[in-house]
Amino acid sequence: MSGDLTWRELISQPDAWAALISRLEGGKLSLPVNPADFDELILLGSGTSYYLALAAADWMRRRGMNARAIPSCEALLDPFESRRSAARQLAIGFSRSGYSSELILANKKLTAAGFTTMGISCSDGSDLLTQTDHPVLISEGFEDGLVMLRSFSSMLITAQWFFGDAADRATLAKLPEKGHDLLALEPQLSDLANARNFDRFVFLGSGPTYPLTLEGALKIQEMAIATSEAYHSLDYRHGPKACADENTAIVLFTLSERDHGLALARDLKSLGVTLLAIGADAVAYDKVADMTVPTGIADDAAGSVAALLTVQMFAFATALRRDQDPDAPANLSKVVMF
Structure with missing residues (x-):
């Protein structure tokens, strides 16, 4: 049928979540930084990945972290967003492919401004993962279709797990x-x-x-x-x-x-x-x-x-x-x- 690939990837999500949560529960996938080491956390993405960043930043703020989300293009185009600061800053970039030009170029500007960078992607060996300080591969989110479905949900679950507590994780395990x-x-x-x-x-x-x-x-x-x-x-x-x-x-x-x-x-x-x-x-x-x-x-x-x-x-x-x-x-x- 029309959209057969998209449909298969759409309905594959609960099984992908189960595999992902199993890795998270087993400690095979873990947060590579300590949020307490940073004064500010900036989350970046483009399109769907930006909406993912918004959801993750909201989750983090409600748990006491100084987090905010901006589109990758704003970090690239607005000097205010990539200015140097005495604050300890972590930039977390989300990209399914890991090759989005806006995010890759923004990461370079943020690195030059003294940010520590963390990249979350579903594509092994991508530019984001090879060029960031702390790469995180979410292989369960890899998809062949054009529309982001499994990648969005897998990266969001990972962010919520990373920046949640035991009660949050017990809830996420029900997904x-x-x-x-x-x-x-x-x-x-x-x-x-x-x-x-x-x-x-x-x-x-x-x-x-x-x-x-x-x-x-x-x-x-x-x-x-x-x-x-x-x-x-x-x-x-x-x-x-x-x-x-x-x-x-x-x-x-x-x-x-x-x-x-x-x-x-x-x-x-x-x-x-x-x-x-x-x-x-x-x-x-x-x-x-x-x-x-x-x-x-x-x-x-x-x-x-x-x-x-x-x-x-x-x-x-x-x-x-x-x-x-x-x-x-x-x-x-x-x-x-x-």
């Missing part, structure tokens, strides 16, 4: 089982994707799920070649909802403040949209949303890759409805180099 459960929802997600002639897609989230909105919107753009948008959840009410209609599909990552989340969901449904609610608290939206998908993980941050697995299936089904081939998205290449 393979939950992932298999979610794959069983593919028929319902396909039915939802085909319910209407959707031509606009919106992703809403807050806190740790906001980076997921950006990645979800990108998956629709890449696989289905369709218009998609991402917003902080309640911000959608401040203007963007003017474009909502019966051909709009909205994915809402459920909010920790249930009353606000349900009020938003009711507001969205009054606009005539189709609403998919995903998250730890999704069951609470059963009477409002067109479909709800509980991730089975109480912590939405730890359940990020499970939530995105759902989005990836919805985006794939949307691509097929629109007669697009996810294996060969228009205008895209697997690695952006210049």
